[in-house]
Amino acid sequence: MSGLNASVTEAAFAIGRLDQALNGHPLLPAALHRMRLDAVRRQAAVDGYAIDPWHLAAVIEHLPLRLGDEDRGGVFEAARYAFTQYQWLVAPDLEQEGAVQDAMAVLTRGSRNDSPLLCVARGLHDWLEAGHARSAMRTAIVRHLGAMLTRLPLPLTGAAALQADVPWDFTAWAPLFLQALAGEARDALRQLGLLEHGWLQARQAVAPGRRRNSRALAAIDLIAAAPLMSAVTLAGRLRMAPKNALILLDQFVEQDIVVEVTHRSARRLFGLKGLAPLAMEVALPRRARRGANRICESIIESAPLLSTVSPLARWQPDYADLEAAMAAADQAVRNADIRLQSLGLDCPIAVQVRSEKKR
Template sequence: MVLASALADAAAGIARLDQALAGHPLAQAFLYRARLEAVRRMAAVDGQLIDPWHLAATIEGLRLRMDPYLRIIDRGEILEKARFALTLHHWLVDPDFDQEGEVQRAEAMLAMQPASLPPLIAAAQGFREWIEAGDARPAMRAAMVRFWRKRQLLRLPVPLTGAASLRSEQSWARDDWLPAFLRALAREAADGMDLLYTMERAWFEARRGIAGRRKDSHVAPAVDLLAATPVLSATTLARILGITVKSAIRILDTLVAAEIAVEVTHRSKRRLFGLKGLAPLREVVRPPYRPDPSRGRGRPRQPIEEEEAEVAPPPLPPLTPIERTEFDYTVLEEAMAHLGAVVRQARRALGMAADGGNPVESGGVEAGLERDAIND
């Protein structure tokens, strides 16, 4: 009875997500964000928990400004966690030759399950057998993403992997684990729905906030890019739009002033921005440090009253088809390929750092381009 209920919930949740994504203009942007959240979730279960801010900033190729009390070993651990998460991303999106061989072997394991089994049960049993055989998790996770499409549960490669079912406290007994795996899939599908609708509403409100600007303005494409990626640097925006970094900074500052974007402020230079209201920024944004001209040298700071924690509102309903047709999605579609390249670039940089290079320590892949262009 427990298994049947979990199976019904998972199947219904995945079906709703598939229907919502079918033909959705933000589908590719959703996949970009969903993959980052999925690898963060999987890395946490595998003992490599990384803060969403750290992951997003690392992808931008920028040096993390960490708390000064952290030891060198602690800083290295954060970078190692980012490298681990991006390696999981590599397995999901663009496996190399050896990884592809492992993924195909995992696919064969799933294909060996009895055809009479529902796809979700077949995947659960195949995953369980794979783990019991001592094989690595990333290959089977990537194989499951392909399995959902082959069995027509999903039309897009949505990264649903049931990661929470592999937590250390989860019982491995078959009667306990199979429902846990299905419940984990159902939660991931529900989180995907919330993410899609949150992106949709945030993007729609941002586009409405810039209505009336001239058609050749770069502001609207900048909003589209902010909708697609958790954080965005001026360098990335400049490269995609073909403008100077200074022009990109002016656009981003304009969006911040209009309360459409927010600045992620763990640095005073090489600044990062995100669309207002979208994770992971909701929990980590704080105002940047700026010298207070009204405060003399040595004068003590005024006490700051603690603000009550803001409770995130429930997800809004999806847009109507008429609302979706109001905007041009061309720039958003063109940007997704570049954002994928940014992830690959960050992964290579972290790999070089792990092998003894220092691209991360020196400020990241793109820091050199921004160092001279941005002054706060």
């Protein structure tokens, strides 16, 4: 029992430090996004799917993947699975939400004298012993700890404790689960430090030579806080024209402060230099890929939507009335040309039409 108590203390301390560091932090949205990517990567790996977190980040943004000679089928299968886990964590549908509520009921059955961490360990063990799937309980753990222990819904699930070689007897397994939670919290704290470092470096890079009323520093703060930022969103936040925001972003790209991850002329998305791995995983535009097939987009088309609302049917334009009007106009021009020719005159419109046809 002393080992279990030590593991509870270690996990509580690590999670508390992370919660304290993130509470009110200006980079909170970006930090939580990175934590969710890492959480899903760990969960997928334990469940038998090796997923690159930047592949998952690209799929979340509906960006096509750039792949080499590796097993494409395996990559897309892993990405589909990881995206489903991300949906469970961020926006479960109606059926998934019901399973999450059932899992939360299991977590709240523990003794009031037990710590929330012990209740989570016991609840997860009981849930899996009953033969239920892991996904619902993982989401329930995040919510339960957010309600009972932390101020933020930190995506910590102790995924490493569900590896195949981990002993399953509760007395031996519970300390390992708590240690896995502590390890995830420490990794997230280190990641937050890297985000802060990149943010401060970016601020130092844009500060020299800028006018006092320049919005460059404010733009860097907004870009750093968001996982990805478009020119339109940045313009709205800074209350400036989208064209000027795009000019500012292009300047940041030239200065190697910001990277563009979409490689497109429309819906361009930007992030701090730390998102360079994501830019490397996103495929080039179709016109630059010369005949690339649609396999890169297949994962997005088959992936579940992060909403319970069914998408609208694709609009199909109907040009029948326009074509009929154009045909009537052509006939009127031909009739006028025939009548004018019978009088020895030319119809200017008909002459122009004939000359264009000869070209």
